Amino acid sequence: MHSRRLPRFTRVEPMKRLRVFASLAAPNLAWNREDGERLMDPRPRKDELMNIGGQQARNGRLIAGKRFMYWLPVATMLITSRCFAQESGGIPSFGGAFFYSRSAGPDGIIRIEWFGSCLIWLLLLLSVLGIGYLVRLATANVRKRIAPQEQMDRIKKLIDQKAWNEAIALTRNEDSDFSLIVHATLQEAPNGYDSMLARMDHVSSEIIADRFRRIEPLNVLGQVAPMIGLFGTVYGMIVAFGSIVASGGNADPVALAGGIGTALVTTFWGLLVAIPALSGYAVLRNRVDALEGEAEGRVLELLEQFKPRDNQESSTSGTTP
Incomplete structure (x- = not known):
């Protein structure tokens, strides 16, 4: 398998070194075999800009969706813990009063009444x-x-x-x-x-x-x-x-x-x-x-x-x- 020769940084100017490192993540690059450098075109084409914009939009939606899926369980647990929490004196919280239904069983233990809670x-x-x-x-x-x-x-x-x-x-x-x-x-x-x-x-x-x-x-x-x-x-x-x-x-x-x-x-x-x-x-x-x-x-x-x-x-x- 052919392995590409690493660029010789001793022969590259500081600005070209920056381009060499930036080119490692860029797909549309040309390999110059004479001096072993990666050259990058500084003027992107119109279709490339459109592709980059669409890819950025898709990446943004993907990141937003991942963040939403991450924070949704966290927010649910926080709200649920707040709803189930009770203040001193046995007074139910706002969530316990308005967001789910509770009932006392024959043994006196208060449980969530699921059907009424589903209606709510x-x-x-x-x-x-x-x-x-x-x-x-x-x-x-x-x-x-x-x-x-x-x-x-x-x-x-x-x-x-x-x-x-x-x-x-x-x-x-x-x-x-x-x-x-x-x-x-x-x-x-x-x-x-x-x-x-x-x-x-x-x-x-x-x-x-x-x-x-x-x-x-x-x-x-x-x-x-x-x-x-x-x-x-x-x-x-x-x-x-x-x-x-x-x-x-x-x-x-x-x-x-x-x-x-x-x-x-x-x-x-x-x-x-x-x-x-x-x-x-x-x-x-x-x-x-x-x-x-x-x-x-x-x-x-x-x-x-x-x-x-x-x-x-x-x-x-x-x-x-």
Whole structure:
């Protein structure tokens, strides 16, 4: 097997020595057999830069994932230890009161009630998902995405100047709802005003329906979360009354507290999930309705440029006494 001859550093200048050491980790290098040095091109190509950037992004995601997988068990143990910890006097911690359910067994030992705790954790998961989805919808349903004022003024200026091709090209490159409606409407110009009006109604209805469909999961979450909380409430009361029956009517208050605590905590988390979800649903729906109505009204103003004159004259003569 051929072994490469080591470079002779006595013949290499200090700056070249640095390049020799840096070249050990670089793949695209040329071996110079005359003086035994590794030469590295100081000007990377464009494709190499793209590959380096993509590799760095992949490495960054990999490192972030490894860090997340490392710290997730640590954070879980810390939170769990904090939840199970009790303060002086036997008072449960915040985690013990809100993040898991406990019940006392026949032997008087307090244990985790797993079914009630699973209901609580399910509601916690729904809460995180609901808040994340609400933030995503709040950033997606803004004026910039639906009816940007600057864009509407620019398109109106082009329509007033009868620059139809420029208006079509401008709306083709924009991704707002207003641009989509105007672009589809202008493409129907050869078919007449009525066809343009029908096309505008059809496209705007589809866009509004699509945005409402994206918001609807918040309404579903707001309706389902209290039902899950109510299910936990009923389950907790069943556990509480079961402890009364098991003790022959002389139940220990500690045994009753486990079921009642499950009932109250699941109700608490169910309401905590439902209130932001339903509130966000109402706010976003009203915002979308208002912005889409404004965009549709501006499109109707633009369509006045395409309205036949005979219709205008007939309407004017019809109102004249």
